[in-house]
Amino acid sequence: MKRVPTVSKSVYFEDLEIGDRLDFGPVSVSRDEIMAFAAEFDAQPFHLSDEAAAGTHFGSLSASGWHTTALFMKMFVAKMQAAGHQDASLGAMGIDELRWLRPVRPGDTLRGTSEVVEKKASRSRPEMGVVKSRVTVLNQRDEPVLTMMPITMFRTRPN
Numbered sequence: 001m002k003r004v005p006t007v008s009k010s011v012y013f014e015d016l017e018i019g020d021r022l023d024f025g026p027v028s029v030s031r032d033e034i035m036a037f038a039a040e041f042d043a044q045p046f047h048l049s050d051e052a053a054a055g056t057h058f059g060s061l062s063a064s065g066w067h068t069t070a071l072f073m074k075m076f077v078a079k080m081q082a083a084g085h086q087d088a089s090l091g092a093m094g095i096d097e098l099r100w101l102r103p104v105r106p107g108d109t110l111r112g113t114s115e116v117v118e119k120k121a122s123r124s125r126p127e128m129g130v131v132k133s134r135v136t137v138l139n140q141r142d143e144p145v146l147t148m149m150p151i152t153m154f155r156t157r158p159n
Contacts, residue, residue: 011085013129013154016116024079025111025137027071029063034106037067062103068146069098071110072137090128090153098148102139110145112137117149121156128153 038047042064045052050061063071080086104110118132131154137146 010088012088012157014157016131018116020116022114025075026109027075028109031106034063038064042066058103065100068104088155093151096149101144104145109140110137127156
């Protein structure tokens with residue numbers, strides 16, 4: 001698979017090719033971070049305490065899927081910024097096929113990959129194109145914990 005260059009330069013829509021891959025991470029998640037995120041954004045008992053989680057299929061404290069998704073974003077944006085690639089990114093239109101495959105636990109260390117699977121120039125907005133990627137986030141045991149297909153917009157190269 002082809003890798004997106006890690007040289008600091010703008011990466012425009014035209015620079016991206018099907019099969020381009022970007023590795024990102026790692027990030028570790030703590031018990032306190034899991035509970036703080038859950039308390040503010042997803043206050044379900046199994047995200048707030050081992051005792052409450054013990055009686056569920058989780059068995060012990062696990063991160064919210066939304067927390068796992070936010071950790072993906074943290075890792076991915078940090079990688080894009082460190083490589084100097086983010087200045088042509090125009091945000092996302094949505095996410096297809098978001099799946100939380102297994103719980104993220106306190107002490108887990110996550111990393112991931114993003115691979116370009118589709119790209120399409122905009123007919124109505126020639127200054128941008130749309131890129132669809134396949135994202136997989138893995139834990140420290142190389143088990144997938146999240147998969148999704150973000151649909152993002154990138155600037156086209158200025159004339």
